[in-house]
Amino acid sequence: MQSKPISFLSILLPLLALLHTGCTKEKALMYEDDPRVYFKKYNVAHDSVNYSFAVKDPAQLVDSVYLQLRIMGNARPYDREINIQLSDTSTARQGYHFVLGPQIMPAGQYETKIPVYLYRRAGLKDSTITADFIIGASKDFQPGYDDLPTVAVTNRLHYKISMDDRLVKPERWDGMLAPYFGAWSLVKLNFMIRATGRLDWTVLIYPNELSNLSQLSREAMSMYVAANGPLIDENGAVVEFP
Template sequence: MKAIVKACSLVLSLGFLLSACSEKDIPGYENDPRMFFQIPGSGNIAVRDSLMYSFPAHPKVIEADTLWFNACIMGNATPYDREIGIKINTEKTTAVEGVNFKIASKVLPANAFKVRIPIVIYKTGLKDKSVRLQLEVQDSKDFKIGYNRYNKAIFIWGDKYLKPDIWDISNYKNAFGTFSETKYAFILNACGITDLPDQADIVMLGYYNAAVRKAISEYNASHAIPLKDEFGMDIIIGPWSGVGGVG
């Protein structure tokens, strides 16, 4: 019986000690708020490394358009706006701020965990050429740099048909062969699209492959000279079964 009383007394004593410790007596831990960037992907690709934009693929755009990326936080939302630190990597950028582009906003709104950042890009002065912009997360009064893997966002645009950077190592080449600007323009126009689908979507690429081959056949049947690219070579696209995969 004495042993039971002693055990109960010990439990009560521990209870009093624990209850005596209030929240303010226990040091809390909060990570520093951090920021990272993401360019939304499409199809099976949730996030992409870079974004390419060809003005000729958007004939209704006369002077400027807007590209977007997400600025996301690691940490808690706050009831007030916060400043997003954005640095232009000048060594890896050819675009000129105020001439080729402007960053329209650098603010994370109150109570938000992410925000879409608009980059207005301009067409003037880019005929038959392109420019590159590499943005990187920069420490600000509100945020430190987050994931190293997602600390940059790269954009390439121009008043010409730009070759997708993964063309030669993806199903784009399997479906359409060697890249040329003329071929790419014809593909987009024949399919009524402004950008190719995710290269992993072999069903859609197979559909577009067939549509483009039909369009080339119809063009050649109605013209004395077959469809040629900018190098003077006939544009020929063979049937594709979807077999081959990336690479």
């Protein structure tokens, strides 16, 4: 009985499968031998947080925000150290304006949140300060990858926290916010923050969200006026929303 000829594909496909398996194992070993860590970000704009004590109770002297981090490679059955450093571009002082919580990737985890405890200081009423964080090397991790744009504050090795204790006019007010909220005043912005729960008015806000925020502000103002009468701002004008 004559045997069937062996096709080229019947030889090639198993070889390709073996090659793929070998490359996958090699890549896994590479990451296992070279563990890295980076700031977890959802998009390019998610590279900073703006925090203001001005919208908090005057008695509140400390609050916290969180740095989210993720590793490259495999989880390990023991805690590992992360090294978050303060860049020379920072104006905030560690130990005075803020304190970092334990910089640890817990055992068995791929992600963690590290608290940053912010302190209300007198100087925050006069200026905005920043804590510019960068990922440094530790005994357990090297800095992770920079796959977002190369501008320092928009990649995954940098994260910025801005903090103050004052309300200021957002740069976008006249162009983006005025059509929805009317004339600017500090009293109005403070009311908007309390009515909507939104703290950051400095970033781009899309029209559908602006419409919703405007409606919340109008409804809250109607309730306020019904209970207290007109709200007067620092310029002596009645606070109103279009």
